[in-house]
Each structure stands twice: as structure tokens, then as C-alpha cells.
Amino acid sequence: xxxxxxxxxxxxxxxxxxxxxxxxxxxxxxxxxxxxxxxxxxxxxxxxxxxxxxxxxxxxxxxxxxxxxxxxxxxxxxxxxxxxxxxxxxxxxxxxxxxxxxxxxxxxxxxxxxxxxxxxxxxxxxxxxxxxxxxxxxxxxxxxxxxxxxxxxxxxxxxxxxxxxxxxxxxxxxxxxxxxxxxxxxxxxxxxxxxxxxxxxxxxxxxxxxxxxxxxxxxxxxxxxxxxxxxxxxxxxxxxxxxxxxxxxxxxxxxxxxxxxxxxxxxxxxxxxxxxxxxxxxxxxxxxxxxxxxxxxxxxxxxxxxxxx
Amino acid sequence: xxxxxxxxxxxxxxxxxxxxxxxxxxxxxxxxxxxxxxxxxxxxxxxxxxxxxxxxxxxxxxxxxxxxxxxxxxxxxxxxxxxxxxxxxxxxxxxxxxxxxxxxxxxxxxxxxxxxxxxxxxxxxxxxxxxxxxxxxxxxxxxxxxxxxxxxxxxxxxxxxxxxxxxxxxxxxxxxxxxxxxxxxxxxxxxxxxxxxxxxxxxxxxxxxxxxxxxxxxxxxxxxxxxxxxxxxxxxxxxxxxxxxxxxxxxxxxxxxxxxxxxxxxxxxxxxxxxxxxxxxxxxxxxxxxxxxxxxxxxxxxxxxxxxxxxxxxxxxxxxxxxxxxxxxxxxxxxxx
Numbered sequence: 001x002x003x004x005x006x007x008x009x010x011x012x013x014x015x016x017x018x019x020x021x022x023x024x025x026x027x028x029x030x031x032x033x034x035x036x037x038x039x040x041x042x043x044x045x046x047x048x049x050x051x052x053x054x055x056x057x058x059x060x061x062x063x064x065x066x067x068x069x070x071x072x073x074x075x076x077x078x079x080x081x082x083x084x085x086x087x088x089x090x091x092x093x094x095x096x097x098x099x100x101x102x103x104x105x106x107x108x109x110x111x112x113x114x115x116x117x118x119x120x121x122x123x124x125x126x127x128x129x130x131x132x133x134x135x136x137x138x139x140x141x142x143x144x145x146x147x148x149x150x151x152x153x154x155x156x157x158x159x160x161x162x163x164x165x166x167x168x169x170x171x172x173x174x175x176x177x178x179x180x181x182x183x184x185x186x187x188x189x190x191x192x193x194x195x196x197x198x199x200x201x202x203x204x205x206x207x208x209x210x211x212x213x214x215x216x217x218x219x220x221x222x223x224x225x226x227x228x229x230x231x232x233x234x235x236x237x238x239x240x241x242x243x244x245x246x247x248x249x250x251x252x253x254x255x256x257x258x259x260x261x262x263x264x265x266x267x268x269x270x271x272x273x274x275x276x277x278x279x280x281x282x283x284x285x286x287x288x289x290x291x292x293x294x295x296x297x298x299x300x301x302x303x304x305x306x307x308x309x
Numbered sequence: 310x311x312x313x314x315x316x317x318x319x320x321x322x323x324x325x326x327x328x329x330x331x332x333x334x335x336x337x338x339x340x341x342x343x344x345x346x347x348x349x350x351x352x353x354x355x356x357x358x359x360x361x362x363x364x365x366x367x368x369x370x371x372x373x374x375x376x377x378x379x380x381x382x383x384x385x386x387x388x389x390x391x392x393x394x395x396x397x398x399x400x401x402x403x404x405x406x407x408x409x410x411x412x413x414x415x416x417x418x419x420x421x422x423x424x425x426x427x428x429x430x431x432x433x434x435x436x437x438x439x440x441x442x443x444x445x446x447x448x449x450x451x452x453x454x455x456x457x458x459x460x461x462x463x464x465x466x467x468x469x470x471x472x473x474x475x476x477x478x479x480x481x482x483x484x485x486x487x488x489x490x491x492x493x494x495x496x497x498x499x500x501x502x503x504x505x506x507x508x509x510x511x512x513x514x515x516x517x518x519x520x521x522x523x524x525x526x527x528x529x530x531x532x533x534x535x536x537x538x539x540x541x542x543x544x545x546x547x548x549x550x551x552x553x554x555x556x557x558x559x560x561x562x563x564x565x566x567x568x569x570x571x572x573x574x575x576x577x578x579x580x581x582x583x584x585x586x587x588x589x590x591x592x593x594x595x596x597x598x599x600x601x602x603x604x605x606x607x608x609x610x611x612x613x614x615x616x617x618x619x620x621x622x623x624x625x626x627x628x629x630x631x632x633x634x635x636x637x638x639x640x641x642x643x644x645x646x
Contacts, residue, residue: 011482015489022498029502140627142578144585145619148605156609243493247585251605262586265501273501277494285489 008292012285019281020070024063027270075275080267086275090257094279096166097249097256101241103176108183108237113230115184116191117223123196131188138185144247147178151251164253175252179244183237190233194226231295238287242280347563350639357635360628367625371448374441378426380434393428393613427617430603434593440617443595447577447625450511450596454576457515459569462522469523470530471553477527484520492517496579500588507590514579522568529561563640570633574626581622597622 041049050056057065069076075086119131154174155163161174198204199222207217242258249258257276264272341349351357427436469480496513503509533539539556547555577597583589584598592599597618604615 011485012489015486018486019490022495026498026502136627136631140574140630141623142581142626144582144605145601145623148601148608148615148619152608152612239491239493242491243582246493247582250586265497266587273498277498280494281490284491288489 023274076271079269086271093257104179108180112184112187115188119192120195135185135189138181143244147251150174166254234291235288347639354635360631363628371444375438395424439595443597446596450580451573451577454514455573458518461519466523466526470527567637574629
């Protein structure tokens with residue numbers, strides 16, 4: 001176990017190092033200038049600015065400097081916002097995105113579990129078909145389409161919810177729903193399959209014939225076992241939340257890092273793009289790591305040292 | 310007590326049975342190959358077949374649709390900007406009567422004789438043509454990216470699984486690192502250095518999409534490699550080329566086809582996503598994603614502009630997913646979910 005964790009930790013560090021390097025190289029190759037109104041600046045001024053931001057040094061020196069700074073948590077200065085610290089730009093907006101992500105995961109997982117369990121218990125009925133259809137729709141339809149649809153119907157026409165921004169609880173409903181539906185669908189689908197399989201297994205037949213209450217059989221013996229494999233989709237779920245939040249925050253004008261990321265793409269604000277990418281990767285890598293550890297702890301049948309074929 | 314008369318059993322009472330071994334073992338029903346069996350299972354799967362038909366219909370329309378009226382993709386005319394859809398034959402349906410959301414008949418107001426079946430955008434470009442042209446581009450991206458994924462994934466996974474040992478170790482460590490990075494983040498960064506366009510979008514999507522395919526191929530190869538029939542083939546002196554070609558690849562084919570079918574909708578989705586955050590096909594070209602992006606910004610005043618591309622994109626994604634599901638059930642019944 002200890003060796004496994006160490007191995008995974010090394011892998012995590014390598015992954016993060018690789019993404020920092022990749023993004024650094026990509027940023028070097030990028031076309032476009034970081035300065036607003038470059039045509040109005042004289043060559044001397046540009047030189048001065050380059051010196052100020054350290055862009056006059058050789059690439060290798062910039063790279064080593066950057067690595068050192070990242071290790072200290074300094075992601076450099078934004079090319080916009082009057083050269084504010086990227087760390088500050090991101091951390092100011094981080095909380096909103098974390099809120100959006102966690103709320104969507106909680107809502108999506110709860111709805112998905114209910115849907116999956118109900119569908120499995122009523123296998124072959126209309127309830128089941130309804131749940132399956134809902135799951136297919138939720139998996140297939142992109143969250144940004146859903147967001148546009150929800151915004152159009154519930155804020156613009158019915159005016160039940162605000163169109164945009166992130167203020168009161170009412171502002172949370174539509175964006176969270178738009179992000180949660182995809183999660184709900186994949187959890188429901190997974191849960192249904194697991195439950196159907198478990199309900200046919202010998203130990204459930206035994207539990208029933210022993211005379212256990214239906215509630216005990218379903219909750220204690222079926223659902224608890226079905227929950228274990230759900231842990232494996234935490235990784236893909238995190239990725240879905242990260243990518244989903246980019247578009248959802250854009251559509252609902254939510255002041256999170258996703259919206260900032262998209263805006264930085266438009267304005268060529270390299271340090272912010274670089275910083276956000278590193279943050280996303282770190283978050284993702286940690287989630288996968290935790291997932292794998294959790295899986296080993298929850299399900300003793302999984303031996304972490306084993307091969308992964 | 311009368312004893313029953315004893316009957317003499319003599320040898321001439323017996324004659325040899327005429328049963329022939331071939332007759333007994335004769336196959337009376339038609340033999341069904343794996344392919345035909347899968348086909349039969351697929352045809353019986355109604356959602357999958359309906360999905361396949363819808364995909365076919367949309368694909369045909371994507372290539373025929375742009376030629377069904379006289380307007381091109383970039384035919385601008387500000388005199389007819391933001392005109393809602395009108396189809397004379399369907400004018401009873403409020404969506405197609407040419408009346409905009411504020412209740413005025415734009416066609417009567419601006420004295421437009423022609424019908425724009427899907428309406429026009431803010432530059433007066435015909436959305437019917439643009440939508441189908443956009444569908445065409447989305448489909449091309451989906452198929453080409455899936456094929457490139459397939460090639461890279463099969464080669465990478467095949468090498469990793471077949472050679473094993475050190476090669477496998479190194480190749481898998483690389484994959485583990487790549488998998489730690491959210492896919493769309495890489496795509497976004499790649500699109501930023503390659504100029505946005507059809508080719509660069511395909512390259513970016515394909516460069517990240519092959520990982521899943523390679524892992525599945527590797528897993529299958531590892532499993533099949535230890536099967537007894539492969540051992541038997543090897544014992545009989547089969548060369549590696551024959552083993553790969555005759556045993557490993559055909560038995561992995563089902564899995565490869567299934568994964569490829571699933572990677573088409575994800576490529577189409579990735580393109581739409583990129584367009585939506587402003588990294589899509591540049592103007593005046595259109596893809597479903599760019600149409601949805603522009604349409605969604607004016608959804609409150611001209612909802613029809615986002616409606617048609619959104620419906621087609623959703624249909625495509627749903628149908629491709631359902632068809633891939635059906636294909637998986639048909640090709641690999643054990644994996645049925």
C-alpha cells in the first residue's frame with residue numbers, strides 16, 4: 001500500500017510537471033501579442049514592457065524561472081487587469097466555481113442515485129423506460145445546449161429565475177441544473193446496471209428467502225454494494241464539471257474561473273490561461289488519486305498493487 | 310404354474326443398424342456466422358435501427374440540403390436580415406408562418422417573395438443552407454477524428470499489448486501522464502497554437518481521443534494473447550504476423566468498432582464545445598457549434614436561429630450514442646448493460 005501511494009504521488013508530480021512544460025511551450029509558440037493596442041506603442045516601449053515582464057530573457061531562462069515561481073505558488077502577472085497577480089485573479093474567482101461544481105455534483109449524484117435505483121427496482125416498466133430515456137438524453141445533450149434552453153424557457157419567458165449572475169440562491173438553480181443533468185444521467189445509468197446485476201445475485205435471493213424485510217434487502221444489501229463502483233466515475237465527472245463550467249459560466253455570466261479562462265482565450269492573456277490550466281490539472285490529478293485510494297479502501301476485493309489490464 | 314415358453318434367441322434375429330454418423334451429426338438449420346448473428350441482434354434492437362436511419366437521413370440532408378435552394382453559405386443581403394422561417398405548405402404551424410416573436414409578418418413587411426425554410430441570420434444569410442452545411446462539417450469532423458483515433462489507438466495499444474515488458478511499461482506510463490490532464494484543456498491549448506480551422510480542430514480532437522481506444526486494444530490483446538488457441542497456433546509454428554492478423558486483430562475488432570462508434574459523438578461534441586467558446590470554424594464557414602453560439606446570443610429575440618442547429622446536434626449525438634449502444638450489445642453480448 002505504501003509503495004503504491006508513493007508511486008502514484010511520483011506520477012502526480014510528473015503529470016503536473018509535464019502540463020506546466022507543455023503549456024509553457026505552447027505559450028511560446030502562440031501568435032498574438034500580450035499588449036493591448038500594440039500598434040500604438042513604440043519599439044522602445046515594447047522593449048521596456050518586455051523587460052518588465054521578463055520576456056526579453058532567453059526561453060530556457062524564462063522556463064526555469066517559471067518553474068521556480070510556480071513551485072512557490074506565484075503564477076506571474078496577468079497581461080490584463082493592470083498586471084495583477086494571476087494567483088490573485090484566479091483565487092478571487094475560485095470560490096464561485098468551486099461552489100458551482102460542488103452543488104452540481106451533489107444535486108446530480110443524488111438525483112442520479114434515486115433515478116437509477118427506482119429504475120432497477122421497477123425493471124421493465126414504464127418508470128424504467130422513462131429513466132433510461134432520461135439518462136440517454138442527459139448523456140447525449142451537451143450541457144451548453146441545455147443551459148441555453150433552460151435560460152430561454154425559465155428566465156426569459158417564464159421569468160421564474162434570473163437570467164444571469166451569481167448572487168442569491170435563485171441565481172444558482174439554472175446553472176447548477178444544467179451542469180447536474182449530465183452527472184445525473186451517468187450516475188443513473190451506472191447505478192441501474194449495478195442494481196439490476198446485484199438484485200439477481202445469489203446473496204440477495206438468500207437474504208430474501210431468509211425473510212429479511214424488503215427495506216433491509218434493498219438498502220443494506222443492494223444499494224450499499226451498488227454504490228462502490230460509482231466511485232470509479234468520480235474522475236470523468238470532475239473532468240465533465242471542469243469543461244462544463246467553462247461554457248455554463250459563460251452563458252450565465254457567472255464570475256468564476258471558467259468564464260475568466262474563456263475571456264483570457266479571447267484576450268491572449270497567457271499567464272492566466274497557463275495558471276488556470278495548471279490549476280485544472282492539479283485538481284483533476286488529485287481527484288483521480290483520491291478516487292483510486294478510496295476505491296481500495298471501500299472495496300477490499302480491489303488490490304491496489306495489482307496490474308491494470 | 311405354467312412357465313412361459315422359453316424362446317430361443319438366435320443370431321439371425323439381429324441385423325446391423327443402418328445409422329450413419331454423418332446423418333446423425335447433420336446440421337439441419339442454417340449455420341450462422343458471428344457477423345450474421347451480430348447483425349441479427351442489431352436489427353432486432355429498435356432504438357439502434359431508428360437511430361441509424363435518422364443518422365442516415367441527416368447525413369444525406371447534410372450533403373443534399375445546401376443544394377436544395379439557390380442561396381449559398383455566405384450570400385449576404387441586409388434587406389432580408391433576421392427573417393423568421395417560412396414554409397408556405399406548413400404555414401398553419403406557427404413556427405413556419407414567417408411571423409416573428411413580436412407578432413409582425415416580416416415577409417409581408419419587407420416584401421420578400423422567397424421562403425426561407427429555416428429563416429435568415431443577422432446578415433441575411435439563409436439558415437437552411439448554413440445549417441446543413443454546418444451539419445456536413447460537424448459530421449466530417451466526427452468521422453475523420455474517429456478514424457484517426459482508431460489508427461493511432463490500435464497501433465499504440467497493439468504495440469503496447471503485444472510486446473509487453475519494457476515497451477508496455479514505458480508506453481503505459483506516458484498514457485498515465487496524458488490521462489491526468491483534462492482532455493478539453495489540451496484541445497483548447499492545441500487549437501490556440503494551430504490556427505482555428507477544420508484541419509486543426511480535427512488534429513486537436515484526434516490527438517487526445519485515441520487514449521481510450523489504445524487502452525481497450527491493449528487490454529484485449531493482453532487477454533487474448535494468453536488464450537489457449539493462440540498458444541496452440543504458436544506451438545504449431547505460426548509467425549507473429551499470422552498470430553496478429555488471424556487471431557489477435559479479428560478478436561479485438563468488435564471492441565475497436567464499438568469504441569470508434571462512441572468516439573464519433575464525442576468528436577462532434579468537442580467541436581461544438583470549441584465553437585461555443587470561440588475557438589471553432591472561422592467565419593464565413595459554419596458548423597453546428599458556431600451556429601448555436603451565434604444563435605444563443607440572440608435567443609430572446611430570434612429563438613429560431615438557435616433552434617434548428619440545436620435540434621440537429623442533439624439528434625446526432627443521441628442517435629450516435631444509441632446506435633453505438635446497440636452495436637455494443639450486438640457485437641459483444643457479454644458486455645450488455
